[in-house]
Amino acid sequence: xxxxxxxxxxxxxxxxxxxxxxxxxxxxxxxxxxxxxxxxxxxxxxxxxxxxxxxxxxxxxxxxxxxxxxxxxxxxxxxxxxxxxxxxxxxxxxxxxxxxxxxxxxxxxxxxxxxxxxxxxxxxxxxxxxxxxxxxxxxxxxxxxxxxxxxxxxxxxxxxxxxxxxxxxxxxxxxxxxxxxxxxxxxxxxxxxxxxxxxxxxxxxxxxxxxxxxxxxxxxxxxxxxxxxxxxxxxxxxxxxxxxxxxxxxxxxxxxxxxxxxxxxxxxxxxxxxxxxxxxxxxxxxxxxxxxxxxxxxxxxxxxxxxxxxxxxxxxxxxxxxxxxx
Amino acid sequence: xxxxxxxxxxxxxxxxxxxxxxxxxxxxxxxxxxxxxxxxxxxxxxxxxxxxxxxxxxxxxxxxxxxxxxxxxxxxxxxxxxxxxxxxxxxxxxxxxxxxxxxxxxxxxxxxxxxxxxxxxxxxxxxxxxxxxxxxxxxxxxxxxxxxxxxxxxxxxxxxxxxxxxxxxxxxxxxxxxxxxxxxxxxxxxxxxxxxxxxxxxxxxxxxxxxxxxxxxxxxxxxxxxxxxxxxxxxxxxxxxxxxxxxxxxxxxxxxxxxxxxxxxxxxxxxxxxxxxxxxxxxxxxxxxxxxxxxxxxxxxxxxxxxxxxxxxxxxxxxxxxxxxxxxxxxxxxxxxxxxxxxxxxxxxxxxxxxxxxxxxxxxxxxxxxxxxxxxxxxxxxxxxxxxxxxxxxxxxxxxxxxxxxxxxxxxxxxxxxxxxxxxxxxxxxxxxxxxxxxxxxxxxxxxxxxxxxxxxxxxxxxxxxxxxxxxxxxxxxxxxxxxxxxxxxxxxxxxxxxxxxxxxxxxxxxxxxxxxxxxxxxxxxxxxxxxxxxxxxxxxxxxxxxxxxxxxxxxxxxxxxxxxxxx
Numbered sequence: 001x002x003x004x005x006x007x008x009x010x011x012x013x014x015x016x017x018x019x020x021x022x023x024x025x026x027x028x029x030x031x032x033x034x035x036x037x038x039x040x041x042x043x044x045x046x047x048x049x050x051x052x053x054x055x056x057x058x059x060x061x062x063x064x065x066x067x068x069x070x071x072x073x074x075x076x077x078x079x080x081x082x083x084x085x086x087x088x089x090x091x092x093x094x095x096x097x098x099x100x101x102x103x104x105x106x107x108x109x110x111x112x113x114x115x116x117x118x119x120x121x122x123x124x125x126x127x128x129x130x131x132x133x134x135x136x137x138x139x140x141x142x143x144x145x146x147x148x149x150x151x152x153x154x155x156x157x158x159x160x161x162x163x164x165x166x167x168x169x170x171x172x173x174x175x176x177x178x179x180x181x182x183x184x185x186x187x188x189x190x191x192x193x194x195x196x197x198x199x200x201x202x203x204x205x206x207x208x209x210x211x212x213x214x215x216x217x218x219x220x221x222x223x224x225x226x227x228x229x230x231x232x233x234x235x236x237x238x239x240x241x242x243x244x245x246x247x248x249x250x251x252x253x254x255x256x257x258x259x260x261x262x263x264x265x266x267x268x269x270x271x272x273x274x275x276x277x278x279x280x281x282x283x284x285x286x287x288x289x290x291x292x293x294x295x296x297x298x299x300x301x302x303x304x305x306x307x308x309x310x311x312x313x314x315x316x317x318x319x320x321x322x323x324x325x326x
Numbered sequence: 327x328x329x330x331x332x333x334x335x336x337x338x339x340x341x342x343x344x345x346x347x348x349x350x351x352x353x354x355x356x357x358x359x360x361x362x363x364x365x366x367x368x369x370x371x372x373x374x375x376x377x378x379x380x381x382x383x384x385x386x387x388x389x390x391x392x393x394x395x396x397x398x399x400x401x402x403x404x405x406x407x408x409x410x411x412x413x414x415x416x417x418x419x420x421x422x423x424x425x426x427x428x429x430x431x432x433x434x435x436x437x438x439x440x441x442x443x444x445x446x447x448x449x450x451x452x453x454x455x456x457x458x459x460x461x462x463x464x465x466x467x468x469x470x471x472x473x474x475x476x477x478x479x480x481x482x483x484x485x486x487x488x489x490x491x492x493x494x495x496x497x498x499x500x501x502x503x504x505x506x507x508x509x510x511x512x513x514x515x516x517x518x519x520x521x522x523x524x525x526x527x528x529x530x531x532x533x534x535x536x537x538x539x540x541x542x543x544x545x546x547x548x549x550x551x552x553x554x555x556x557x558x559x560x561x562x563x564x565x566x567x568x569x570x571x572x573x574x575x576x577x578x579x580x581x582x583x584x585x586x587x588x589x590x591x592x593x594x595x596x597x598x599x600x601x602x603x604x605x606x607x608x609x610x611x612x613x614x615x616x617x618x619x620x621x622x623x624x625x626x627x628x629x630x631x632x633x634x635x636x637x638x639x640x641x642x643x644x645x646x647x648x649x650x651x652x653x654x655x656x657x658x659x660x661x662x663x664x665x666x667x668x669x670x671x672x673x674x675x676x677x678x679x680x681x682x683x684x685x686x687x688x689x690x691x692x693x694x695x696x697x698x699x700x701x702x703x704x705x706x707x708x709x710x711x712x713x714x715x716x717x718x719x720x721x722x723x724x725x726x727x728x729x730x731x732x733x734x735x736x737x738x739x740x741x742x743x744x745x746x747x748x749x750x751x752x753x754x755x756x757x758x759x760x761x762x763x764x765x766x767x768x769x770x771x772x773x774x775x776x777x778x779x780x781x782x783x784x785x786x787x788x789x790x791x792x793x794x795x796x797x798x799x800x801x802x803x804x805x806x807x808x809x810x811x812x813x814x815x816x817x818x819x820x821x822x823x824x825x826x827x828x829x830x831x832x833x834x835x836x837x838x839x840x841x842x843x844x845x846x847x848x849x850x851x852x853x854x855x856x857x858x859x860x861x862x863x864x865x866x867x868x869x870x871x872x873x874x875x876x877x878x879x880x881x882x883x884x885x886x887x888x889x890x891x892x893x894x
Contacts, residue, residue, distance in 0.1 A: 001504060003450055003452050006451060010434050010446065013434060014444065017439050163370055262366060264603065265365075265657065266660055269366045269598075271360060271364065273361075275352075275379060
């Protein structure tokens with residue numbers, strides 16, 4: 001696809017016009033420019049780096065509030081505070097992704113037949129799963145903080161940032177659940193195989209040796225084997241129970257997130273619909289505010305209350321009068 | 327995917343090298359261009375957290391210098407004025423300007439003049455200046471489409487504006503595809519000739535450097551035709567899904583607005599019908615109404631099965647599976663409701679307006695002969711009280727277009743009956759249509775009764791019988807495309823511009839209909855593309871028509887022509 005870059009021509013014109021403008025500008029404009037440029041140049045550099053860059057130096061460049069409309073010179077202020085929250089959540093998402101890769105490897109390792117009883121592997125898996133679940137839970141709680149009230153451009157940005165992070169979190173939790181359920185399934189399979197194998201072994205043993213003398217020995221042997229397989233089964237049961245619990249926790253997170261995530265392919269996912277909607281919600285908000293103001297001014301409640309109080313006083317006076325007269 | 331992917335590539339490239347939080351600012355035309363190919367969630371993934379229109383963003387005064395602004399605008403003088411104001415009071419940290427068509431040097435100069443703070447980082451031309459409605463169908467969505475009907479002397483400045491927009495749009499399509507075509511146009515149409523010559527001037531003289539692409543053995547063909555060569559297709563009632571929705575309800579930028587139709591739940595008031603995002607729509611958009619009903623029923627049954635299994639949750643495993651599948655379930659539910667709602671509403675409209683009855687006669691008028699029978703049928707329908715005014719008008723128009731020269735007495739009778747029955751009928755509209763698109767004005771053989779070969783073909787078809795009475799009509803475009811495939815497009819009907827000439831068949835053909843395309847025609851294009859004919863067809867127009875829009879254009883043109891005649 002063809003494009004054409006006009007930046008070079010634009011810059012040429014801009015420099016030429018700047019040169020033409022500089023000698024004729026008034027002193028006031030010049031000093032304003034100087035004031036801005038001393039604080040301005042490092043600001044431009046800062047704005048140039050990505051906001052999600054981990055190492056960032058917060059040089060306070062302007063004492064003006066970022067909310068103030070600047071008079072002429074572009075004072076570049078700090079981004080609003082909620083950006084920190086969103087960056088924290090984004091960093092959590094990255095960390096969770098890395099940990100999930102680790103978890104995948106740990107799952108694979110645990111499922112392979114090994115000589116030890118694999119308790120360390122289990123603990124590793126448990127730890128990783130708990131960490132990831134906690135990260136996701138924490139991120140989700142922080143995400144709720146991003147909700148904004150009142151129609152403004154800033155609140156739209158916040159809402160959109162919230163949506164995007166919610167989508168990421170939901171995808172992550174779904175991935176985690178899928179990993180866990182496959183692990184669970186394989187675990188169950190292994191358990192059944194193990195139990196079958198044990199049963200077959202015992203069955204064979206029982207069939208093969210019928211001698212009395214060997215009976216005692218075999219029984220002991222059988223008992224030992226049974227105990228071992230019992231312990232093994234109990235261990236596996238516990239693991240399965242834990243995995244199921246974490247699955248349910250994640251399900252809860254997903255339910256909360258699904259209200260924030262946009263359904264793809266619906267009208268809400270259309271850019272033009274969202275632009276229209278913003279316009280109408282702003283108008284609606286204004287109407288609601290005006291209506292609220294009006295009803296408050298009328299103060300129906302206040303009037304009722306005062307009328308009641310007056311009635312009470314009147315009744316009291318009548319009562320006293322009644323007492324005096326009689 | 328060709329047109330859609332071209333525009334998507336442009337949008338992706340815009341955000342590619344810009345890191346950090348961004349805001350996207352569009353104008354009223356580029357909003358449509360971007361919305362049909364890019365979704366809100368995809369924008370969020372690119373860290374674009376705010377989308378605004380350029381006129382609303384100039385009203386706000388908040389400074390948001392932690393955001394980088396990406397502007398995607400058409401290079402009109404209005405937009406340049408907005409830009410100048412915004413550059414002199416910049417609200418954002420960085421400004422990246424993208425224009426959907428070629429900028430004049432004076433415009434760049436004006437922008438450079440206002441950029442005193444030097445916030446502009448780049449100025450680029452990304453030629454996404456058309457709305458890619460379907461993979462092989464684009465439109466320019468021009469608001470005042472009716473200027474093509476009027477002769478040049480009536481309103482020269484607006485007509486120039488119309489032609490400029492058409493030429494810009496066509497140029498952008500070819501720049502996006504990186505090709506430079508051979509141009510042919512429809513002989514009898516002045517405006518097609520004008521647009522063809524201006525496009526040739528743009529591509530071969532004014533910006534020949536920009537259009538100088540690597541040449542393949544066969545250049546593609548650009549064929550510019552006039553809507554008035556085939557006025558029948560936009561007047562007919564449609565029975566295939568996409569065309570039918572547009573005819574009965576109306577599709578705008580792949581969105582259907584159901585708010586005027588009836589009381590519907592909030593999430594079904596406006597729906598999206600896009601073949602890219604909806605798999606069911608993609609397989610069913612060209613199917614006829616009966617088949618759609620069956621397919622929807624099948625979809626509903628499948629969905630009910632899933633819903634039933636979701637209610638039957640007994641073990642933890644079932645719960646886990648339910649939560650896993652919940653997003654899919656929700657999406658399926660939304661999709662099913664959407665299609666069921668559409669088909670229900672359309673069935674209601676068909677019932678109310680007795681469209682099955684009307685459409686049978688329409689198809690007879692469009693496809694088969696028999697003037698006497700046709701006259702009787704139209705007369706009966708005009709007498710029928712339950713037929714709406716617009717349907718009566720269409721029937722008379724279709725009759726007039728076909729039997730223009732035969733039995734003028736009966737034609738007058740129909741005109742009078744129409745005028746007496748329809749209160750809102752603007753006098754002389756049918757005659758106006760005949761004057762514009764009558765048999766003397768048309769190129770090509772609309773009814774297949776000029777050429778011996780066509781007559782024979784029609785007779786054969788009549789003997790064979792037809793599969794479905796309601797969908798027997800083939801638009802004239804289909805014949806044109808077939809002639810191109812056989813390499814037999816007549817030079818005398820469709821001359822070349824300048825000294826271009828082409829031997830043999832082109833491999834890529836873009837047909838531009840001045841006055842608008844219809845979804846029935848885009849269906850023919852898609853079907854021909856699916857059959858391996860060796861040629862890829864793309865279709866575009868100044869708008870996407872249904873009968874309401876076509877009639878509105880005619881009325882507006884007639885109104886202007888009348889005031890002009892009175893003034894003169």
